[in-house]
Amino acid sequence: MINIIMEDIDSALIAELRRNGRATVSELASNLGVARATVKTHMDRLLKSGDIVGFTVVTDKEPEAAALTGLITIALEGAAIERVVSQLRNHREITSIRTTHGVWDIIVEFGVSTVVDLDNVLAMIREQNGVTRTETSIYLRNRL
Structure with missing residues (x-):
């Protein structure tokens, strides 16, 4: 206690x-x-x-639901942030969108079934006008 x-x-x-x-x-x-x-x-x-907006469940079986999970950091040019965030919200593979201060402007969490699905998400992000650079990290396991 x-x-x-x-x-x-x-x-x-x-x-x-x-x-x-x-x-x-x-x-x-x-x-x-x-x-x-x-x-x-x-x-x-x-x-x-609004400090707490919801609750979630994390299971050991998470890889069965989304075989690949992780985050994508995104750098933008100009005032593209609202437009890019608006586009990202339309994709069910994206589970969280955070704006940041620093080298990266946006951090996106994702969950996909296959590497091909991840490639499609990355292509969609990179096609957004104003996206200058991305970096992807895949989660391996939760050690909490």
């Missing part, structure tokens, strides 16, 4: 949910060393504010 300062509850709660998005309020309270009512209040507020 961890003793948590009140200001840190949101961060600790989000970290616990990242480890186990299906944890019960009781389990979360026990792990954080706070009352169930405290967890419920913070979780409700985080959901209402």
